[in-house]
Amino acid sequence: MIDLSFLTEEEQDAIMKVLQRDAALKRAEEERVSNRKAIPGPDNEIEAGCHGVK
DSSP, X not given: OOOOTTSOHHHHXXXXXXXXXXXXXXXXXXXXXXXXXXXXXXXXXOOTTOSSOO
């Protein structure tokens, strides 16, 4: 964990809330991606050279 002892308690709380929110968003994104991979279909297939570039 990051050493936040040099900060005020309020600053520590604010940073911890941001870090907790970041961790929650990462978990949600990982779950979203894993759920998407589990669903078969054409939306999950990436065609080579077809990335909207003309």
